[in-house]
Amino acid sequence: MRGREAREQAERKAVMATLAQSAGDDIVRLWDEAGLPCEAELLRGPETGLVTVRGRIGGGGAPFNVGEATVTRATVRLASGHVGHCYALGRDKQKARLAAIADALWQDPAHRNGVETRLVAPLQAALAKARDQRRAETAATKVDFFTMVRGED
Amino acid sequence: MYVAAKGGEAAIRNAHKLLADRRRGDRSVPALRLDQIVEQLALGVDRVMSEGSLYDRELAALAIVQARGDMIEAIFLVRAYRTTLPRFGYTRAIDTGTMLVERRVSATYKDLPGGQLLGPTFDYTHRLLDPELAAGGDVAEPEQRAGEAEAMPRVSAILAREGLIEPDGDMPGDHVPGDITREPLEFPMARDIRLQALSRGDEGFLLALGYSTQRGYARNHPFVGEVRIGEVELELDVPELPFAVPLGSIRVTECQMVNQFKGSAKAPPQFTRGYGLVFGQSERKAMAMALCDRALRATEFGEDVVAAAQDEEFVISHSDNVQATGFVEHLKLPHYVDFQAELDLVRRMRAAHDARENAGKAEEKREAAE
Incomplete structure (x- = not known):
């Protein structure tokens, strides 16, 4: 039971990560195409605030504060009673509202599959493609050292 | 002495209007869009985010335009904006x-x-100005290398x-x-x-x-x-x-x-x-x-x-x-009263100096006459 709960939390977190990483325009477009319901009661926000980003001394030592970043958050409740949250970098309020609804819909067994296949999967695929491209572009700038042999012997 | 001075409202209003005009520049040149700054002046945007201590590309780009490219003014704008937002918390330390x-x-x-x-990277570039960039030609896609x-x-x-x-x-x-x-x-x-x-x-x-x-x-x-x-x-x-x-x-x-x-x-x-x-x-x-x-x-x-x-x-x-x-630039704001006090002081010092000098001369004269 505990294992299942942990897995479910990990899945929910992955969905939230995908939504937070994705552009608001892409979420809106896929939302319309998927025909997902967008009625929800706003419990909080969408509102923009700051988070203080922390790094670690030397990369892995004690934490220190680097600076702030803008974050927009929203909390919604569906008619079914499911409550969804979103926190995402930036100031896109529409994205935060939709992502919070997506989080709530995902918790509803009636909608989870729709959210996953028609919204999250295509977003994830686009993100993975962009990441792969970035990696491949960086990899092309990798230095291949070769040794020059000098002298006769 | 405290002296209240009024005035300058119209001058300030008009100066700000003039600033807006000069910021926009020649109207026949297209106005910059924020996405152009984010995409094409990305390292300037990064500097404003870093020293403004606020990670938000569009806001940094807006600050750069508003500041007419004056980076420290842009950083100032971002810092000021930051203080208007509530704080949600501290992130987990990045890895x-x-x-x-x-x-x-x-x-x-x-x-x-x-x-x-x-x-x-700029490393290993020849640091020669590129006229092709001025002409705005197309730029090739970067190479890719597949691999794990x-x-x-x-x-x-x-x-x-x-x-x-x-x-x-x-x-x-x-x-x-x-x-x-x-x-x-x-x-x-x-x-x-x-x-x-x-x-x-x-x-x-x-x-x-x-x-x-x-x-x-x-x-x-x-x-x-x-x-x-x-x-x-x-x-x-x-x-x-x-x-x-x-x-x-x-x-x-x-x-x-x-x-x-x-x-x-x-x-x-x-x-x-x-x-x-x-x-x-x-x-x-x-x-x-x-x-x-x-x-x-x-x-x-x-x-x-x-x-x-x-x-x-x-x-x-x-x-x-x-x-x-802030501290250096405040020097150009009105310091009329402060300066008046200094002026008064230096005049009194001068008067005392002159009095001593005259007294000395009179003494010399008297000695010479004797």
Whole structure:
């Protein structure tokens, strides 16, 4: 039971990560195409605030504060009673509202599959493609050292 | 004496209107869009985010336009905006070891796991102005190279395996990271607070100080163990969720500076370190920060404090360009009453001086006559 709960939390977190990483325009477009319901009661926000980003001394030592970043958050409740949250970098309020609804819909067994296949999967695929491209572009700038042999012997 | 002066409202109003006009410039030239600045002046945007201490590209771009490209004014605007927003919390510390790396070079190891990745660098360019860029021609897509994504451990971890380098900086277990946006600066300060100040410090100031250490003012023989640039994910603990909520990614630059050894009767000699971490792509700033971090650890290593770069109060008190510009630029605002007082004082001093001089001359005359 505990294992299942942990897995479910990990899945929910992955969905939230995908939504937070994705552009608001892409979420809106896929939302319309998927025909997902967008009625929800706003419990909080969408509102923009700051988070203080922390790094670690030397990369892995004690934490220190680097600076702030803008974050927009929203909390919604569906008619079914499911409550969804979103926190995402930036100031896109529409994205935060939709992502919070997506989080709530995902918790509803009636909608989870729709959210996953028609919204999250295509977003994830686009993100993975962009990441792969970035990696491949960086990899092309990798230095291949070769040794020059000098002298006769 | 207190003198209330009024006036200047119309002049100020008209000056601001004129500023708006000059900012827009020739109306036959298309106005800049923020996405053009974000995309094409990306490193300027990164500087404003880093020294404005606010990660938000569009806001930084807006600040740059509003400030007519005056970077310190743009940084000032961003800092001012920041104070209007509520704070949701502190993120979990980022892990630069899991970065989606876009550039990673080491000056200490040729062959290191993950390799040397040059990325989009100005290094090895010829620094010749490019007329083709002025003509606005098409730009080719970059090359791609397929392959497995390799793990890229931080260089410090490689040296640490042999115990040849000091560990990542630790703090006592119960230490809560200090926050200069919440508490006033106090000296001496802990290294974590110093790093926060340096991360948003002025690039030029830190660059000059870093340079001064290389020229012999607090020399500490630096090597770039590693510079890496790329995206890291942010997570925030919030009460409403049982897990840290993912916020998305930000781009940062990290510099691991490896410096000459330090040992003691108890500990064998090891390399010491300086650390730099800044928002966006700015390896100059990250390197300068790491040089300053190391120099400012002088007392910790029992080194003599002989140079400006080692003087914590001097460096940290003057590294913030918003404070610096505020105090320097306030000199041009009306100081009429202050100056009137000085004028009055100098006149009285002159009068006293003249009186002494005349008295002396009269004395000379009298003596000569006698």
